[in-house]
Amino acid sequence: MKILVTGGAGYIGSHCTRMLLDQGHDVVVIDNLSTGYRQAVDPRATMYELDIKNQKEVSRVLTTEHIEAVIHFAAYSLVGESMSDPIKYYDNNVYGTMCLLEAMIDANVKRIVFSSTAAVYGEHETMPITEAYEECPTNTYGATKLAMEEMMKWADIAHGVKYIALRYFNVAGAHRSGEIGEAHNPETHLIPLILQVPNGKRDFISIFGDDYDTPDGTCIRDYIDIEDLIDAHVLALDHLVNNNRSDYFNLGSGAGYSVKEMIEAARRVTNHPIPAKIGPRRAGDPARLIASSDKIIRELGWKRNYDTVESIIASAWTFHRNHREGYADE
Numbered sequence: 238m239k240i241l242v243t244g245g246a247g248y249i250g251s252h253c254t255r256m257l258l259d260q261g262h263d264v265v266v267i268d269n270l271s272t273g274y275r276q277a278v279d280p281r282a283t284m285y286e287l288d289i290k291n292q293k294e295v296s297r298v299l300t301t302e303h304i305e306a307v308i309h310f311a312a313y314s315l316v317g318e319s320m321s322d323p324i325k326y327y328d329n330n331v332y333g334t335m336c337l338l339e340a341m342i343d344a345n346v347k348r349i350v351f352s353s354t355a356a357v358y359g360e361h362e363t364m365p366i367t368e369a370y371e372e373c374p375t376n377t378y379g380a381t382k383l384a385m386e387e388m389m390k391w392a393d394i395a396h397g398v399k400y401i402a403l404r405y406f407n408v409a410g411a412h413r414s415g416e417i418g419e420a421h422n423p424e425t426h427l428i429p430l431i432l433q434v435p436n437g438k439r440d441f442i443s444i445f446g447d448d449y450d451t452p453d454g455t456c457i458r459d460y461i462d463i464e465d466l467i468d469a470h471v472l473a474l475d476h477l478v479n480n481n482r483s484d485y486f487n488l489g490s491g492a493g494y495s496v497k498e499m500i501e502a503a504r505r506v507t508n509h510p511i512p513a514k515i516g517p518r519r520a521g522d523p524a525r526l527i528a529s530s531d532k533i534i535r536e537l538g539w540k541r542n543y544d545t546v547e548s549i550i551a552s553a554w555t556f557h558r559n560h561r562e563g564y565a566d567e
């Protein structure tokens with residue numbers, strides 16, 4: 238199949254591009270390189286440096302490249318920034334998706350797999366979170382992703398654009414080749430920050446609060462391996478082709494790990510003492526987020542190949558050891 242990957246130069250988009258190519262698909266990437274890296278894009282893909290808001294050009298690419306389906310990653314994803322600059326998030330995420338959908342309707346491309354987030358659920362008491370839980374985002378980032386899902390729902394009803402939204406929990410790890418991985422600037426995510434310590438780039442890792450109502454007092458998250466996550470996108474595409482039905486699914490591991498447990502696991506993987514210091518809570522962090530992925534396991538036959546946090550951290554470690562400065566090393 239010929240697939241357009243938006244945001245293909247970003248962390249998740251670059252892994253998707255590579256894995257689709259490895260499976261024999263043709264891939265066209267569009268990315269405005271605002272947060273992504275050209276070096277992360279597999280050279281076998283056709284790359285357009287293009288903003289999804291440039292509807293006319295996107296429509297032209299969809300038509301001239303004979304695109305059959307879109308996988309949509311292009312979005313801003315920093316929760317903190319989304320709270321201080323909400324309009325930036327509505328503009329890029331919601332308006333950007335609006336332009337993309339219009340271009341798709343224009344070019345008669347009727348399938349889209351879309352990266353959504355656990356942040357659409359907001360805070361809930363009882364874990365694990367299933368798709369039946371109410372969507373109640375507590376930050377702008379989650380609100381924009383929910384708005385994008387809603388837009389797709391109505392575009393389906395009016396124009397027959399079929400979509401699958403995948404609601405990610407904490408995506409982590411790197412491609413097992415060690416060639417691509419998670420490189421954000423600035424970095425805000427736990428695993429890359431922990432690994433900066435054995436990499437000699439920071440002296441200790443800060444633990445954002447140890448007074449949560451959890452067994453060791455630190456926040457619990459559900460970490461899902463990047464390669465397992467991309468497998469789900471391929472299944473979602475197959476599902477759209479075979480069943481032509483829109484849907485949405487959670488994507489997580491079903492298991493929760495605390496910040497302290499993640500640091501312990503990283504110490505085992507790297508053989509480094511990784512000093513940690515307790516700091517204040519980070520605003521807006523829920524104590525526990527654990528997914529139920531039963532729906533995608535049951536309905537799409539998704540299964541995980543990497544089910545230990547050690548395996549996820551080890552893959553990230555291989556990437557970060559080889560790319561101490563991220564893609565600036567290349």
Ligand code: UDP
Pocket residue numbers: 407425426427428430442443444445446456457458496519522
């Ligand atoms: N965290 C931490 N120290 C850091 C970065 C993150 O203690 O330097 C915690 C954060 O408070 C959260 C967990 O690690 O409980 C995962 O954070 P991350 O930003 O990776 O993902 P999020 O769950 O916010 O999407």
